[in-house]
Amino acid sequence: MVKKTVFVVAAILLGAFVIGAVDGAHPFGDPGAAPMDDYFLANALNDISAENIVTAIVFDYRGFDTIGEAAVLFTALTAVATLLREGRRKP
Amino acid sequence: MNPLSVVVRTVCDLFAWFMIVFGVNVLLHGYVTPGGGFQGGAIIATFIAFLLVAYGGRRVASRVNDRLFDLFEEVGLLVFFILAFLGLPVTFFFNFLAKPLAESAGGFIPGVGTVALMSVAVGLEVTGALSLIILTMHRGIRMFRGEDLEPETGHDR
Amino acid sequence: MMNSAVQLLVLAVMAVAGFFALWFKDLISSVISLAVFSLMMALEFYLLQAPDVAIAEAAIGAGLSTTIFIITIRACRRPKSREGGKEW
Numbered sequence: 001m002v003k004k005t006v007f008v009v010a011a012i013l014l015g016a017f018v019i020g021a022v023d024g025a026h027p028f029g030d031p032g033a034a035p036m037d038d039y040f041l042a043n044a045l046n047d048i049s050a051e052n053i054v055t056a057i058v059f060d061y062r063g064f065d066t067i068g069e070a071a072v073l074f075t076a077l078t079a080v081a082t083l084l085r086e087g088r089r090k091p
Numbered sequence: 092m093n094p095l096s097v098v099v100r101t102v103c104d105l106f107a108w109f110m111i112v113f114g115v116n117v118l119l120h121g122y123v124t125p126g127g128g129f130q131g132g133a134i135i136a137t138f139i140a141f142l143l144v145a146y147g148g149r150r151v152a153s154r155v156n157d158r159l160f161d162l163f164e165e166v167g168l169l170v171f172f173i174l175a176f177l178g179l180p181v182t183f184f185f186n187f188l189a190k191p192l193a194e195s196a197g198g199f200i201p202g203v204g205t206v207a208l209m210s211v212a213v214g215l216e217v218t219g220a221l222s223l224i225i226l227t228m229h230r231g232i233r234m235f236r237g238e239d240l241e242p243e244t245g246h247d248r
Numbered sequence: 249m250m251n252s253a254v255q256l257l258v259l260a261v262m263a264v265a266g267f268f269a270l271w272f273k274d275l276i277s278s279v280i281s282l283a284v285f286s287l288m289m290a291l292e293f294y295l296l297q298a299p300d301v302a303i304a305e306a307a308i309g310a311g312l313s314t315t316i317f318i319i320t321i322r323a324c325r326r327p328k329s330r331e332g333g334k335e336w
Binding site for chain 2: 299300302303304307308311312315316319320322323
């Protein structure tokens with residue numbers, strides 16, 4: 001009974017938080033004033049002739065974040081290989 | 092592992108090679124069409140999953156060489172970092188090969204410069220990493236049972 | 249109007265797939281439900297005009313993570329009682 005009460009209260013609180021967060025978000029399709037986005041959209045094609053601006057941002061303007069992504073993948077590979085490689089147990 | 096039906100295995104065997112072609116297409120045209128290094132590498136890494144379904148673990152483990160994916164990983168990361176450091180006279184990650192739109196026609200390297208090259212490098216890295224993760228996990232789960240690669244009667248045609 | 253209807257349909261399928269991922273007792277069925285969820289999410293990203301994210305979501309979510317989940321489920325067996333529960 002106590003467990004059920006706690007569950008209901010937690011569910012109501014979580015629902016209230018979610019509704020509040022959705023209510024406070026930007027309206028759909030309108031991210032608001034973003035001068036940096038406008039800079040990318042205006043200059044990426046003319047400066048470095050990048051047709052796909054997303055790739056230009058990922059590998060050129062924000063290349064430092066791509067290093068982080070590569071490091072995350074490399075760390076995951078290292079962890080998996082450390083745990084599971086050479087799966088032969090000593091008899 | 093219980094054998095899957097022959098339809099599933101044949102379709103997986105057929106689709107695996109098309110996945111490589113599609114992934115390389117996404118990878119190489121990352122600067123024009125949606126896609127890029129990470130997406131193309133992830134699509135190519137699906138090849139190993141399809142092969143595991145189509146042929147079973149024992150034949151894949153006997154045919155596929157891990158050193159190839161190690162090489163992919165190392166070459167990709169090294170090319171990525173070297174290209175990043177080559178722009179260092181100006182800044183880290185300076186796009187030293189880029190040309191403005193007016194004069195970017197022709198040439199072996201497209202006008203976006205290091206964006207296309209880094210896309211291919213990151214694609215190689217992601218391909219190697221994800222394929223190695225799947226292969227290593229699939230081989231390593233037998234460590235806990237203390238047995239060799241199981242016979243897998245249904246998969247070996 | 250048409251776009252909203254399609255988005256409502258996709259989101260409804262996402263909700264149903266998420267519910268079934270929790271509801272199934274069989275773990276393989278759960279993982280397949282998660283794959284359907286990821287596929288619908290890729291479609292939703294495509295409808296929201298983010299094809300880059302849609303490609304990544306379809307490849308990673310519906311393809312690779314399903315494989316990794318199934319491999320992990322195969323690895324996790326019930327411990328055999330005759331060996332003292334130490335052998336997995």
